[in-house]
Amino acid sequence: MGALGIGTKKRDTPSLNFSQIYQASSLCEMNNKEICNIKKSIKNIRRNYLSSTYPAPYSRQAILVILRTQRFLWRNVQYTYARLTGCAMIGLLMGSLYFQIEYKDIYGATSRTLYIYMQVILIGVISANNVIPQIGTDRLVYFREKRTGMYLPVFYPISWAVGEIPYFLMATLAVVGIGNGMAGIGTQSPSEFIKYWTVLFLFTLCLTYFGMIITFLAPVPTLAAFAMSIVTSLWVSALGVVVLLSDKVLQMDVLE
Template sequence: MDEPTSGLDARAAAIVMRTVRNTVDTGRTVVCTIHQPSIDIFEAFDELLLMKRGGQVIYGGKLGERSQILIDYFQGINGVPPISSGYNPATWMLEVSTINMEEKIGVDFADLYRKSDQFRQVDENIKRFTVPPEGSEPLMFSTTYSQNQLSQFLLCLWKRNLVYWRSPEYNLVRLVFTTAGALILGTVFWNVGSQRSSSQGLMTIMGVLYSACAFLGVSNASSVQPIVSIERTVFYREKAAGMYAPIPYAAAQGLVEIPYIITQTIIYGVITYFTIGFESTAQKFLLYLVFMFLTFTFFTFFGMMVVGFTRTLHLAAVISSAFYSLCELLSGFLVPKPFIPKWWVWFYYINPVSWTLRGIILSQLGDVETIIDEPTFHGTVKEYIERNLGYEEGTMGISAVVLLAFCALFFSAFALSVKFLNFQRR
């Protein structure tokens, strides 16, 4: 540890060093540099290595009870003034071992130490402990980390949960934005969900469903990227220190988002569903929430994934914008699937937004038998969406599974990027 008390007041420094002392008492060895310690902190150490300018050792060995071994050693040198009663031995030690003191009493503290019993005792201990006991085996550890993967994950999750709870500028703001966005969407499209007797009304409903998914999803992906980018810098340092492995960290980073996404889904879903005026059945309401949740989740994981694969936040934002544009263009709403050119239809199937749109439209309109009687079309709502959008009956469940697969894919890609990529060059 390199000066762990720097910048701390007396109380905080005492708390830190008490923790270090407790660590030592478990059988571990702590090597620590210290700057102007108090008496209590100095006497918490067992041994001292003191060097003068040039790196020459002038004392090495045990401190003793109330630093008595150290005090006896320096007071045994002719010309060194004795320590006053109650004086800090750390301060006294530094005062009596200066270059000016060497010149004053005409000695070389490094030379005196090399000829002392203290040096011989330390040298003997080094030689003795260098040779392993007979029959002993090399010290081996089965893993780099002190805890197993599950313990690392739980500790990382606890830490990330605290960080998120103490980040109102991110979480509270996005919940406020969710509420405001839901109210805006609900009031703009007030009660249009019941207008299903014409193709124009039907397209309006599908536009609402499309907007409801894309509006907050893109916001989630964009807002999570700065958080992940900042935390990645902290992760590099803690990973290098061997605190935890990449996969438990990535799992905790992904899982900590879930409660907030659920909260967003409930707020957004309840407000928009009833203000827009969709069909008031428990099944359709729950399906609406399910597809909303899956959409917000894959957008959030996508934002995390892009940051994981890019060096800078700016580059991640540029790539994300291009992805959003393509997804919206080829989602099956602006250009319905039957009208997408065959050389671009492949993107429709790997586009998560298209599966969201398919699933949420089928969940709300896939069983509606309301008749549409127009010059260009005569039939039920169910037949209209199958003929004009290419949404086959019975594919709603497949849409949910595909969206789950996208969530897993984006999260796995983020975890792998954390494990194998390192953009820090220091």
């Protein structure tokens, strides 16, 4: 019966009204002032940054998103190691094939031109194709962060564009330093080497940015990689690079 509450005594009305005592106290006044100050500060912050839907100003959002993307790339040790070692192997391969190539005649000059052409194709296309699956893997995190309204969506592609710059600086430096040093192309002076390295870096960056744009627009990364391969193939086939025949082959054709 006691468990059902039957037979228990009813409590008496309290002799003191604690709510009225709190409202008349100095503690209530201090708490109300503190709440008003917090509300004013929040309104001022929103008015200054014009971003009432986001918890931080635009500048801080951009910095944090760029740092997040940079950590994502840096912690992917296998991907970073494969990129740098792959560029070093390209430099060794190209340098050994065109080791100290001469350019005293038209055939040597053509070969040196083909070296630059192949170098640009290899590092540019490989870099663009490598970044597509990485963005595809990170897009799921971006969709979750976008739904929660953590930052302005435009900062996501900007973070990838900025985050790839140091990696391509190192990659193109490895290709130019090893391959061009062995082939003797663009290494006559430090200024010439820096100019060659800068042009290759900018070209690689632009081609990679093109791959990023396709990845952001494509619904799935597989479709982006397929579109990138088609566009690259069309671009390569339309360049019009001509490989000249040697004098011995021309003489044999004349005799025949």
